[in-house]
Amino acid sequence: MKATQQLHELGQSLWLDNITRTLLDDGTLARYIAEDSVTGLTSNPSIFDAAIGDGDAYDAGVHAKTLAGLSGETLFTELALEDLRRAADLFRPIFDATDRVDGWVSMEVSPLLAADTAGSIEAAKQIHSQAQRDNLFVKIPGTPEGLPAIEEAIFLGIPINVTLLFSCAQYVAVAEAYMRGIERRIAAGLGSRVGSVASLFISRWDVASNPQLPVELHNKLGIAVGQQTYRAYRELLASERWKKLEAAGAHPQRLLWASTGVKDPSAPDTMYISAFAAPDTIDTMPEKTLLAFADHGQLHGVMASDGGDADSVLAQIGKAGVDTDALALKLQIDGAAAFVKSWKQLLQRIADKASALEDKSKGPALP
Numbered sequence: 001m002k003a004t005q006q007l008h009e010l011g012q013s014l015w016l017d018n019i020t021r022t023l024l025d026d027g028t029l030a031r032y033i034a035e036d037s038v039t040g041l042t043s044n045p046s047i048f049d050a051a052i053g054d055g056d057a058y059d060a061g062v063h064a065k066t067l068a069g070l071s072g073e074t075l076f077t078e079l080a081l082e083d084l085r086r087a088a089d090l091f092r093p094i095f096d097a098t099d100r101v102d103g104w105v106s107m108e109v110s111p112l113l114a115a116d117t118a119g120s121i122e123a124a125k126q127i128h129s130q131a132q133r134d135n136l137f138v139k140i141p142g143t144p145e146g147l148p149a150i151e152e153a154i155f156l157g158i159p160i161n162v163t164l165l166f167s168c169a170q171y172v173a174v175a176e177a178y179m180r181g182i183e184r185r186i187a188a189g190l191g192s193r194v195g196s197v198a199s200l201f202i203s204r205w206d207v208a209s210n211p212q213l214p215v216e217l218h219n220k221l222g223i224a225v226g227q228q229t230y231r232a233y234r235e236l237l238a239s240e241r242w243k244k245l246e247a248a249g250a251h252p253q254r255l256l257w258a259s260t261g262v263k264d265p266s267a268p269d270t271m272y273i274s275a276f277a278a279p280d281t282i283d284t285m286p287e288k289t290l291l292a293f294a295d296h297g298q299l300h301g302v303m304a305s306d307g308g309d310a311d312s313v314l315a316q317i318g319k320a321g322v323d324t325d326a327l328a329l330k331l332q333i334d335g336a337a338a339f340v341k342s343w344k345q346l347l348q349r350i351a352d353k354a355s356a357l358e359d360k361s362k363g364p365a366l367p
Helices: 003-009 021-025 028-035 045-053 059-067 072-097 117-131 146-155 168-187 203-212 221-237 240-247 271-275 287-296 310-319 324-362
Strands: 013-016 038-041 105-108 136-141 160-165 196-201 254-258 281-285
Touching (some): 003 013, 013 287, 021 028, 021 072, 038 105, 072 136, 160 168, 203 221, 203 324
Parallel strands (some): 013 038, 105 136
C-alpha cells in the first residue's frame, strides 16, 4: 500500500498545493486523485504566477478575456476560477461522499487586502458568488485585521480557508473567530454548517531559525510548533463550547498543515509529511513532495494529541536565542508581503502577456 493511501486511511486528507491548466488538461490531477489519494487542492498568488508564466497554456484565455474588456484583477480572477471550477468538479464526488468535509479547492482574496477588514469581506462575497461552486474555499489571511473578516464571512455562510497562520496563538484566535461566526448563525436561526480550515505554515519556521540554532536543533522548530498547535486543536474539539456547536450540527474547522515542502537539502524530503500524520487534519503538499511521499514516504506513528516533546524542544530553542513569539509575527508579516509581491508580479505578467498577444494578433505592420 502506498504511503499516501496509508495517510488517507488514518484519517488525514492529502491536498495538492498546486494548480495549473496543464495539470487539468493532461489528466495529471485526475491521476493524483485516482492513484495517490489526493482529495483537494490549494492555490495562492505565487502558484498562479508560476503557472501563467510557464508556457502558453493560458494565452488563449488571457487574449479572449482582454478582447472582452477584462484586465487586471478582474481578468485574473476569472482566469483562476476557470481552473478552480474544473478542479472543484473533479473533487465534487469526494465532497458529496464525505458530507462536505473533503473535496475542496481554494481561491485567495487579493493579498493587498491583508490589512483591510471591510475589503476582505467584500472580496470574499464576490469570489464566493462568482465561483458558483459549493466546494470552493475563499482564502483570507489570519492577520489581526483578517480575524473580523473571517468571523463575518463565516456568519454570511462563505466557506473560508484561513491562511498565513504560523503560531499556536494565531491558530487559537482564528478558531475562536470561526466559532463566533457559527454561534452568530445559530442565534440568527441560520444553518450551523459552514466549511472552514485553518492553515498552519511549517517549513518557514525552520528556514528562519536554522541559521540561529545549533545543528542538533535544525528543522525542529516547525514540527514543535505544529505539535503544540495540534494539542490546542484537540483540546478545542474536546471543549464544552465546541461540543455545544457540534450538537447543533456544526462541523469542525479542520487544522491544515501548509508549507510542507522541505527547504533544507540535508533533511529528508518527506520529513514534514511523516511528522504530521494525524487524523482529522489536512496536509497540503507541493507536487514534488506528494510524488516523493508516494514513492518512498514512511509513517512513523501518529502525532501525539498531547503535543509530544513540543514544550521541551521549544524551551531549548528559546534558550538558544530564538524568540518564537516575535518570529511568528515576523513570519506572518513577511508572508503577507511575499504574497503581495507575487500578486503584483502576477498582474504585471498578465498585462505583458495580454499586450504581446494583442500585438501578435494584429500581424506584421503593412509596409
